[in-house]
Amino acid sequence: MITTGTTGNCEWPDGEGRTATGAWVADNLAEGEHVTGAARLRGGWTSEMRRLAVTGPAGERTLVLRSFVKPFFVRHAPGLLTREADVLRLLAPTDVPAASFVAVDATAEHCAHPSLLMSLLPGEVRVDDDEDAGRRARLLADQLLRIHRVPVTGATRPRAYQAWTSAARVTPPSGTLRPGLWRRAVDVIRQAPPVHRGCFLHRDLHPGNVLFTGTGDDLRISGVVDWVETSWGPADLDVAHCSSALALLYGAPAGMRFADLYATAGGTLADDPSAHLYWRLLDALAFTPDAEKVAGPWRELGRTDLTPDLLTDRLEDYVQALFDRYA
Known part of the structure; x- marks a missing residue:
């Protein structure tokens, strides 16, 4: 999950602006351009994100540098960053508001860390529990549908989706008062996946990966970020993931x-x-046993009310609601 929003000016990490990563960025700028400043973007936990101010003969522009620094993501960076770069190229001619691709070094051949360079999208992540929350959800649904309708060919079709949990891997929250609910949920995803029609999936669409501008009737989605998990699979799975996050x-x-x-x-x-129940539970159970692990970026954005106990209770209530409606 990647979210954005500035935390103020900061230097490049580990002197990268003066060494390998800075040199790579400079090599991928237009003639006469140079980086004049770098600022950390907040809220991401899979990677470090930095906003780069660039100045040159044609004026000023802003880029984003995404770098994988955690060992797990460094190991998987060749697949993840290459996929995201390919998707950004694919989306360029569509109406999906994605960043413009600039350059990628997925194996850290040139950079200190595996990195992707792209344009900065306008807007900000909004996860506040305010009067616009309902409007944002409606815009998310409309945006997700447009993503699902992105045309692909045999050459541009992304990989098949990967499940993020399984019956063998689910651990109910410690101290749960509803153990039977979790056993019942695990039994559902123990079954074979339902037959489905595939489409183009973002695979990680939720409020933390969407940028907004305006308020009220002027509220708009200005950007969708974090395309490293883009897949081919059932629309239900994307809907399920966004539903879990909203819950x-x-x-x-x-x-x-x-x-x-x-x-x-x-x-x-x-x-x-x-x-439908299968796909919704397949996603929801991936948040166990520690639903609050996803809340760090949300807390950075002001949602300090999202305590571990609250998130666990909400996840259990959501799983129960799914059975009440679909079982």
């Missing part, structure tokens, strides 16, 4: 409403309630 951020009812918002926007989900 954690705002409560189970918000998570339950999102599928209806997607359908109202014109999206098509599984006709069989049991199939």
Whole structure:
């Protein structure tokens, strides 16, 4: 998950602006351009994000440098960053508001860390529990549908989706008062995946990966970020992931409403309630046993109310609501 928003001016990490990474960035700028400043972007936990101010003969522009520094993501960077670079190129001619690709060094051949250079999108991440939360959810549903309709060819079709949990890997929250609920949920995802029609998936769309501008009637989505997990699979899976995030951020009812918002926007989900339940639980159970592990970036953005106990309660309430509606 990557979110954005500045924390103020800062220097490049480990002197990178003067060494390998800085030299690589400079090599990928237009003639006469140079970096005049770098600022950390807050909220991401898979990678370090920096906003780079660039000046040159044509004027000023702003780029974003994404660098994988954690060992796990460094190991997987060749696949993740190469995929994101390919997706940004694919989305360039579409109406999906994604960053423009500039350069990628997925194996850290030239940089201190595996890195991707791209344009800066306008707007900011908004996860506040305010009067615009409902409007943002409707815009998310409409945006997700447009992502699902991105045309691909045999050459540009992304990899098949990967499940982020399995029946063998699920651990219920410690101290749960509803162990039977978790056993029942695990039994659902123990089954074979339902037959489904595939489409282009963002695979990690949620409020932390979407930028907004304006308020009220002028509220708009200005950017969608973090395309490293882009996949091919059922629309239900993308809807499920955004639903889980909304349930954690705002409560189970918000998570339950999102599928209806997607359908109202014109999206098509599984006709069989049991199939829909499978995809929703497959995503929700990936947040166990520690739902609060995703809350760090949200807290950086002001949601200090998201305590571990609150998130665990919301996740359990959401899982129960899924059974109440779809079982």
